[in-house]
Amino acid sequence: MSVFSRIVLLVSGLGFIGFGTWVLVDPIGAFQNMNLAMPDEASIRIELRSFYGGLEIGLGLFLLGCLGHPSRINTGLWLTAAAFGTIGVVRLAGMLTEGYASPTFWAALGTELGLAIAALIALKFRPER
DSSP: HHHHHHHHHHHHHHHHHHHHHHHOOHHHHHHHTTOOOOOHHHHHHHHHIIIIIIHHHHHHHHHHHTOOOOGHHHHHHHHHHHHHHHHHHHHHHHHHTOOOOHHHHHHHHHHHHHHHHHHHHHHHSSSOO
C-alpha cells in the first residue's frame, strides 16, 4: 500500500499546485471557467492570487515534501483527507443549499471526495511508522 499512499500524495500535491498556479497566472479566467461571475478588479485579482494561488501551491508543496520522508507520509495523507474532504463536503452542502450544480462543480466534487477517500484508504492499510 506504500505505492498507493505515494500516488495519492503525488496526485493531491500536483492537483493543489496545478490549480494554485492557474489562479496565480489567470485568476479571473480560472473562476470564469467555473461559471463564476468575477469582476476584473485589481483587489479581486490580488485576493484570488494570494489566497487560492498561494494557499493551494503551499499545500501542494507540503504534500510533495511529505513524499521524500517516509515518516511524514501519514501526515500528508491526513492533510489530503482533511483538506479535500472538507472542500468536498462544503461544496456539496453549497450545491444542495443553493440548488445549483454545474458539470464543473460535479467534476470538482468527485475529485475532492475521491482524493479524500483514497487518502483514508491509504491510511487504513498503511503500516504505522
